[in-house]
Amino acid sequence: MKKKHFLSDSDAHYVVKDAEKILAPDRRRLLQQGLTLGGIMMLTGCDISNNDDIEKALFRISRFNDRIQSFLFSKNSVAPEYLPEDITTPFPFNAFYGEEEIPVIDGQDYKLEIRGLVRDNRNWFLSELYNMQHVSQITRHICVEGWSAIGKWGGIPFRHFLTLIGADMRAKYVSFRCVDGYYTSIDMATALHSQTLLTLTWNNRVLPKEYGYPIKIRIPTKLGYKNPKHVQVIEVTNHFPGGYWED
Secondary structure, rough: OOOOOOHHHHHHHHHHHHHHEEEEEHHHHHHHOOOOOHHHHHHHOOOOOHHHHOOOHHHHOOOOOOHHHHHHHHOOOOOOOHHHHHHHOOOOOOOOOOOOOOOOOOOOOOOEEEEOOOOOOEEEEHHHHHOOOOOEEEEEEEEEOOOOOEEEEEEEEHHHHHHOOOOOOOOOOOEEEEOOOOEEEEEHHHOOOOOOEEEEEEEEEEOOOHHHOOOOOOOOOOOOHHHHHHHEEEEEEEEOOOOOOOO
């Protein structure tokens, strides 16, 4: 990934405010008692005076296990949503490669592959997904590199899609493999969250290639590296699948 500047003062303010809204009411005192940049330094042992250590700190925090996350966050809470005038323009491109290396995908030939603990593992064509009922959200994307941006995303609630394919909701994980070689995974609770979205559009148009065409998984309650782009395979499993950055 290319290095970016750390959060601006305004971004840092809004990220903390967003976190306060997501935290369960009886956990918000954790923010008030030190979950600031200084608190991050104490919790992770990182000197946050330079970008490399900031990145390490964010990675350490993001790798709390599911039990700790379920303790901190209310299952019924949602990430804040914004107004159209809040959308970041231009919305940044980000990947582990440059824009000139974005994969070229033929939507006519593309098929979404379904694997694992599901009742219906047939492939899905884009035309089928486009014809389903969509919802949209305007939410903040927070990158582990230290920047954030607000965008409008549209698509199918991922919980609804998992229901359609007969996914075993008792399974522990859902994994994603992407055309560009990226891969990641989320726990089932995150997969079933009301804001987790099988994303097909950005700003009311077909998802551009720089933001993940043809399919991105948008998870506003997770850091950006948990929001895979160019998704080709979805698998429901009980075995921890790991991820590109975690492995």
